[in-house]
Amino acid sequence: xKRLLVLGAGTAGxxxxxxxxxxxxxxxxxxxxxxxxxxxxxxPGLLFIPFGSYSPGEVVxxxxxxxxxxxxxVLGEIDVVRPDESTVRLADGRELAYDYLVIATGTxxxxxxxxxxxxxxxxxxxxxxYTLEGANALAEKLATWEGGRLVVHITxxxxxxxxxxxxFAFLADSFFEERGMRDRVDITYVTPLDGAFTKPVASRLLNxxxxxxxxxxxxxxxxxxxxxxxxxxxSYDEREIPFDLLVTVPLNMGADYVARSGMxxxxxxxxxxxxxxxxxxxxxxxxxxxxxxxxxxxxxxxxHFAVDVFTGNFLQHIRGEEMSGHFDGHANCFVESxxxxxxxxxxNYDLEPLPGKYPFPVVGPLTLLAERRMNHWGKLMFKxxxxxxxxxxxxxxxxxxxxxxxxxxxxxxxxxxERV
Amino acid sequence: MSLATIAxxxxxxDAEGFMTEYDEWTEELALTLAANIGIELTDAHxxxxxxLRDDYRSQGETPTLRRVTTVGGIPTKELFNLFPKKPAKxxxxxxxxxxxxxxV
Numbered sequence: 001x002k003r004l005l006v007l008g009a010g011t012a013g014x015x016x017x018x019x020x021x022x023x024x025x026x027x028x029x030x031x032x033x034x035x036x037x038x039x040x041x042x043x044p045g046l047l048f049i050p051f052g053s054y055s056p057g058e059v060v061x062x063x064x065x066x067x068x069x070x071x072x073x074v075l076g077e078i079d080v081v082r083p084d085e086s087t088v089r090l091a092d093g094r095e096l097a098y099d100y101l102v103i104a105t106g107t108x109x110x111x112x113x114x115x116x117x118x119x120x121x122x123x124x125x126x127x128x129x130y131t132l133e134g135a136n137a138l139a140e141k142l143a144t145w146e147g148g149r150l151v152v153h154i155t156x157x158x159x160x161x162x163x164x165x166x167x168f169a170f171l172a173d174s175f176f177e178e179r180g181m182r183d184r185v186d187i188t189y190v191t192p193l194d195g196a197f198t199k200p201v202a203s204r205l206l207n208x209x210x211x212x213x214x215x216x217x218x219x220x221x222x223x224x225x226x227x228x229x230x231x232x233x234x235s236y237d238e239r240e241i242p243f244d245l246l247v248t249v250p251l252n253m254g255a256d257y258v259a260r261s262g263m264x265x266x267x268x269x270x271x272x273x274x275x276x277x278x279x280x281x282x283x284x285x286x287x288x289x290x291x292x293x294x295x296x297x298x299x300x301x302x303x304h305f306a307v308d309v310f311t312g313n314f315l316q317h318i319r320g321e322e323m324s325g326h327f328d329g330h331a332n333c334f335v336e337s338x339x340x341x342x343x344x345x346x347x348n349y350d351l352e353p354l355p356g357k358y359p360f361p362v363v364g365p366l367t368l369l370a371e372r373r374m375n376h377w378g379k380l381m382f383k384x385x386x387x388x389x390x391x392x393x394x395x396x397x398x399x400x401x402x403x404x405x406x407x408x409x410x411x412x413x414x415x416x417x418e419r420v
Numbered sequence: 421m422s423l424a425t426i427a428x429x430x431x432x433x434d435a436e437g438f439m440t441e442y443d444e445w446t447e448e449l450a451l452t453l454a455a456n457i458g459i460e461l462t463d464a465h466x467x468x469x470x471x472l473r474d475d476y477r478s479q480g481e482t483p484t485l486r487r488v489t490t491v492g493g494i495p496t497k498e499l500f501n502l503f504p505k506k507p508a509k510x511x512x513x514x515x516x517x518x519x520x521x522x523x524v
Contacts, residue, residue, distance in 0.1 A: 156486065220506060222485065224497070236500040266490040295481075 005098035009035040012289025012303035013104035018393035049135035081261040111250040116226035147184030148244030174338030199352035269293035334379035342375035445516030
């Protein structure tokens with residue numbers, strides 16, 4: 001029997017095992033997936049919890065219920081991978097041997113990595129929303145908050161779901177507006193990037209959307225520490241931004257066992273070939289989803305498109321054939337813009353988000369790079385798709401590689417960006 | 421991409437003036453590049469630039485601030501002192517490397 005071992009039963013890991021199980025003969029292959037708990041979190045739902053529009057029960061389901069029959073789930077904390085011996089040791093001493101390993105343990109917010117972030121103000125006036133506990137605590141805070149200076153902050157790129165902090169700012173604007181207290185809230189959006197987003201066309205549009213909503217943009221802000229006595233964030237170049245409520249996206253890092261195993265880069269991401277996901281060092285190790293170092297968004301949509309390519313590649317690789325699948329870095333994200341509208345952006349390694357229609361050129365029905373009610377419904381509908389089609393590994397009617405058909409090419413006269 | 425003349429030499433640069441050909445860079449060019457953005461190179465600067473050049477050669481991309489700090493062993497605070505305001509961009513500019521890709 002050959003053994004496929006997958007570390008992490010999140011979005012990427014679950015899709016990998018569910019796609020591969022029907023393709024690997026049961027009498028030839030065992031498939032085992034390891035996770036530290038049995039709670040599968042629908043991460044896109046976290047954004048809505050602080051504003052009371054989703055309840056915690058809607059976003060968590062047992063991991064084992066998402067796995068196809070014939071996939072074994074092992075619950076336990078991973079201590080170390082020994083890639084030269086093809087074994088994984090768990091913290092309780094169990095040893096798992098593999099023929100092929102897929103690392104899919106994602107990325108995690110690490111507030112402990114910024115001095116002062118987890119100080120006396122943590123979950124008092126300093127919140128994260130990328131964890132269920134953080135999102136719930138923030139919901140409680142917002143329910144009674146009377147206004148003041150709200151600072152929405154990104155510590156460092158890359159982060160999971162890069163538009164989420166922007167969406168948070170847009171939804172907050174709309175939330176305070178609806179409660180008739182927008183005038184009592186001053187919103188600042190603080191980012192290490194030089195604008196609202198990295199890709200020029202989308203960034204220009206999003207900068208404009210911040211401005212329309214009277215949300216101040218503080219770019220190029222590299223945080224040194226949170227001063228929890230003065231209640232401000234301080235940058236390396238000594239700018240100080242005071243807050244009454246700080247909603248931060250802490251530094252994101254891959255799992256610590258990756259570092260302990262000597263398999264990661266400085267943020268514990270596993271270096272892989274960006275088109276095939278095969279480890280740069282070991283011929284029987286892949287990393288997929290947020291856990292890898294590929295230079296695109298850390299997002300479920302990327303994991304979905306990536307797993308489509310990975311599945312075919314894996315089958316070729318185990319037969320000793322050349323891998324013919326070539327991932328193009330395709331990502332798309334809904335960007336909630338508040339008041340029941342959303343935008344949709346679609347991009348890859350080489351092409352930035354452009355206006356057009358999705359998933360079908362010209363007819364859509366979703367509109368790219370523009371605020372539409374339909375896009376918001378698309379985002380809400382996605383929760384159903386996630387549990388019932390995406391995780392089980394069913395084919396979705398959207399192309400894996402990005403299409404340029406029906407997109408309007410916008411020429412970017414490189415916005416005379418400030419001299420270096 | 422276009423050609424620019426820096427210190428009497430023709431080099432390839434992008435729209436923002438970042439050099440695009442690794443091998444066209446020289447130590448003398450770095451002096452001029454640094455002067456362009458108001459920096460006078462010291463040994464401390466050169467140590468950083470050398471790390472960036474070596475790291476780019478082995479990794480194929482411009483290192484992030486974090487990488488210069490954790491792998492290169494130079495504290496972030498010092499990078500801000502040496503290359504005020506926008507160290508990641510300024511270091512890459514002087515080292516003749518592509519502008520660091522802000523990960524999406």
